[in-house]
Amino acid sequence: MSALETGTVTKTTPGFLRGASATLRHARYTFAENPVSGFAFGLFVLLILCAIVGPSLVPHNPLVSDTAAALNAPSLRHLFGTDQLGRDIFSRVVVAARLDMAIAFFSVALVFAMGGVAGIAAGFFGGWIDQVVGRVADTIMAFPLFVLAMGIVAALGNTVTNIVIATAIINFPLYARIARAEANIRRDAGFVQAARLTGNSEIRILLTQILPNIMPIMMVQMSLTMGYAILNAAGLSFIGLGVRPPTPEWGIMVAEGAAFIVSGDWWIAFFPGLALMLAVFCFNLLGDGLRDIVDPQRRT
Amino acid sequence: MTKQILRRLATAIPTLIGVVIVTFLLTRVLPGDTASYFAGPAATPQAIDEVRKKLGLDRSLPAQFVSYVQGLATGDLGSSLSTGQPVVKDIETRLPASAELTLAGLILALAIAIPLGILAAVRQGSWIDHLCRVIATAGVSLPVFFSGLLLVYVFYYHLGWAPAPLGRLDAFSSAPDTVTGFYLIDSLIARDFDTFRAAAAQLVLPATTLALFALASIARMTRASMLAALASEFVRTAKASGLSPRTVIVTYAFRNALLPVVTTLGMVFSFLLGANVLVEKVFAWPGIGSYAVEALIKSDFAPVQGFVLAMAILYVMLNLLIDMLYGVIDPRVRLEA
Numbered sequence: 001m002s003a004l005e006t007g008t009v010t011k012t013t014p015g016f017l018r019g020a021s022a023t024l025r026h027a028r029y030t031f032a033e034n035p036v037s038g039f040a041f042g043l044f045v046l047l048i049l050c051a052i053v054g055p056s057l058v059p060h061n062p063l064v065s066d067t068a069a070a071l072n073a074p075s076l077r078h079l080f081g082t083d084q085l086g087r088d089i090f091s092r093v094v095v096a097a098r099l100d101m102a103i104a105f106f107s108v109a110l111v112f113a114m115g116g117v118a119g120i121a122a123g124f125f126g127g128w129i130d131q132v133v134g135r136v137a138d139t140i141m142a143f144p145l146f147v148l149a150m151g152i153v154a155a156l157g158n159t160v161t162n163i164v165i166a167t168a169i170i171n172f173p174l175y176a177r178i179a180r181a182e183a184n185i186r187r188d189a190g191f192v193q194a195a196r197l198t199g200n201s202e203i204r205i206l207l208t209q210i211l212p213n214i215m216p217i218m219m220v221q222m223s224l225t226m227g228y229a230i231l232n233a234a235g236l237s238f239i240g241l242g243v244r245p246p247t248p249e250w251g252i253m254v255a256e257g258a259a260f261i262v263s264g265d266w267w268i269a270f271f272p273g274l275a276l277m278l279a280v281f282c283f284n285l286l287g288d289g290l291r292d293i294v295d296p297q298r299r300t
Numbered sequence: 301m302t303k304q305i306l307r308r309l310a311t312a313i314p315t316l317i318g319v320v321i322v323t324f325l326l327t328r329v330l331p332g333d334t335a336s337y338f339a340g341p342a343a344t345p346q347a348i349d350e351v352r353k354k355l356g357l358d359r360s361l362p363a364q365f366v367s368y369v370q371g372l373a374t375g376d377l378g379s380s381l382s383t384g385q386p387v388v389k390d391i392e393t394r395l396p397a398s399a400e401l402t403l404a405g406l407i408l409a410l411a412i413a414i415p416l417g418i419l420a421a422v423r424q425g426s427w428i429d430h431l432c433r434v435i436a437t438a439g440v441s442l443p444v445f446f447s448g449l450l451l452v453y454v455f456y457y458h459l460g461w462a463p464a465p466l467g468r469l470d471a472f473s474s475a476p477d478t479v480t481g482f483y484l485i486d487s488l489i490a491r492d493f494d495t496f497r498a499a500a501a502q503l504v505l506p507a508t509t510l511a512l513f514a515l516a517s518i519a520r521m522t523r524a525s526m527l528a529a530l531a532s533e534f535v536r537t538a539k540a541s542g543l544s545p546r547t548v549i550v551t552y553a554f555r556n557a558l559l560p561v562v563t564t565l566g567m568v569f570s571f572l573l574g575a576n577v578l579v580e581k582v583f584a585w586p587g588i589g590s591y592a593v594e595a596l597i598k599s600d601f602a603p604v605q606g607f608v609l610a611m612a613i614l615y616v617m618l619n620l621l622i623d624m625l626y627g628v629i630d631p632r633v634r635l636e637a
Contacts, residue, residue: 139318143612146574151608154596155326231443235578238445239593254446258582261453262464273446281441 026293037289043282050097060088062095062248074267081267083256089267092248093275099249100279103160104229107167108222115172116218119179124187124206133180137173145170149232153241163242167229178221182214216294224287227280234276250276305624312620319612324368327605328361377609378602380595387606391588395610396481397468398587402576404484404503405510406568413515414561417522421530422549432519439516444575448509448582455505462505463498465583473498506583513575514568521564525557532556558629562622569618573611 055062066086074081080089122133140148152166186192187210195205234251236242243249245256250272257269343351359367371377377387420432455462463470468483473495476486483499529535530553538552577589584590588607595603 135318138315139322142315142319142616143322143608144570144573144615146571146577147608147611149574150577150592150596151323151326151604154601154604158599227441234443235445235574238443238578239581240597251443251445254443254449258445258449261449262457264453264457266453266457269446269449273443273449276443277441277446280443281437284437284441 023293036285037292040282040285040289043278044286047097047101047279047282050094051101052098054094054097058088058091058094060091062087062092063246073265080271081265083253083268084260087246089253089271092253093250093271096248096250096253096272097275097279099160099243099247100230100234100251100276103164103167103233104226107164107171107229107233108226110164110168111171111175111225112218112222114168115175116179118172119176120183120206120210120214122176123180123183124210125202126184126187130180133176137176140170141173143170146232146235149236150239150241153236158241160242163233163236166236167232170232171225171229174225175218175221178217179214182217183210186210186213220287220291220294223283223290227283227287230276230279230283250279304627308620308623312616315616316613319609319616320369320372321365323605323609323612324365326608327368327601328364372609377606380603381600382595382598382603387603390591390603391606391610394586394588394591397585398576398580398589400482400484401503401506401579401585401587402510402572404507405576405579406514406572408507408511409514409518409568412511413518414522416515417519417561418526418549418554420519420523421526424527429523432523436516436520436523439512439514439519442512443578444509444513445578445582447512448506448579451505451509452582463501465505467584467586468502469495469498470502506579506585509579509582510572510575514572517564517568517571518561521561522557525560526553529553529557555629559626562625562629566619566622569615569622573615 064087066082068086080093082088083092118133118136122130143151149163149166149170152169153162156162156165183206192205192209195209196202200208233242234249234254237249237251238255240252240255243252245252253272254269254276257265257267257272260266260268375388377391379386380390383390416428416432416435420426420429423429452462452465456464469475476483476490476492476495479486479489484496484503487493487496487499530549532553534556535548535553538548543552576587577593579585580587580589581593588610592604592607595601595607
């Protein structure tokens, strides 16, 4: 924050607001520079809207079957066509957004809580905590991740909650490592030592000094892993884990449509697959855009 | 060199121990009572107790672990409830199908991604660079089961170029005599070119699906590390010395850029082995992935656990192999040891 910039802001503006407005300006600049990020942001808003109000807006009940209208190709009445039971695919795709986003969101939040905290503690305290966290992360990384997720869901039980847990566990090493590296370079930074000198406890320093400072980088990681979490959860439900029919969910809808691809009824699997792809694409692009805002040096 | 290989092998041991502990824990946290599950729904309490004793579930956790490891050492992973066969035997017969598919996908991905990445770096900002970026972004966003189905729709249903997505061979061919378990190689050994053609035709779509998925990260990494290598001083010196562009790019830049690419292969394998499961389901491929999926749906846990363990061991071995490759590519790694 340069002296020139502070001059333009009235003296009564609290510091954090000034920082926030500068970040906003920078964000606007980044999005204007990179229209792809703007597009991703638009998609993101659409996804969130679908997840929140979608179920009350859709034209048909996603669960009610109508055998008279089974396997209809896309038309004005059924935008995305109907499936083998005559259910409206458009409605099902929109309604499914809530479940898919919820799975991804909760698993990312969970891994942020587990991996983030473990990683920060490992990087900040070092010693045996570091050893244990490193060992656990290494052991998880020794498995092909999707395979491990399958094993976890099989062991814990075939429910949506366990899909969330499995997805969180396989992402644990990534979060722990990033948090560890970021906390480690800050453990003896000037502001940390100042906090230590003024008598703050180590835990307090960790929560009030270290955590806020590594938040931006963790946020980028969360956005990038959201896409992976959606893919992973959809993959698990594609092979029949977690979500059960007739619940609308993109992965299981693609699985249901798979049998009809060979007879040419493409729309049953196509539209949920497309929604899935766009959601993942959106989070990946958004993550890249966020990284540009947070860390301009790593821009590619 | 041998000393270094031995040392590297030793570092894999703690990882393997970790893997065995995790798979053991996965077998013991089954929801509900494992014994009553294995005894079946109609079992009397007495029968359940008997099963519990038979499975060793009445003993302490460490004791169970010891017998689990003993079982592993003798190659005993339990039996599948649905096929009635020992899991090890099932996995053995199905592993070649998965390996053939994964290897074909990987080779295809490398054959496309590396030239693409090199070209994108050499002609930075050109159309091929943009193509590389689009492929890299699309590749990570496309769910492999979805891209597989799209390929089936276009190439089987629409164009009729590909055979039906139903396994390793069509109904008119018979499997070649098993030598390696890879149909492509076995049919060549038997000089049965019709079978070779049939097996290749079945393999093209699933291998392409896997390749599309693996392509993305390899191409992106090749591009990035080539860019770094091309900007380095030794490349500038090579150019200034008047070496041909080909020599500069292939011998000087690429050899140095290869190391990060090989590192990414570890991650690529993790994704490939996972994606393999989904691709096998889409194409009804009779590999270990679809074996595990079938078992999962029937709540038949022994095959799933055997599968997870087999995949993890395979993955640890692959990572070992990648580490060994370092020494071959980069003499400095050899010297440091």
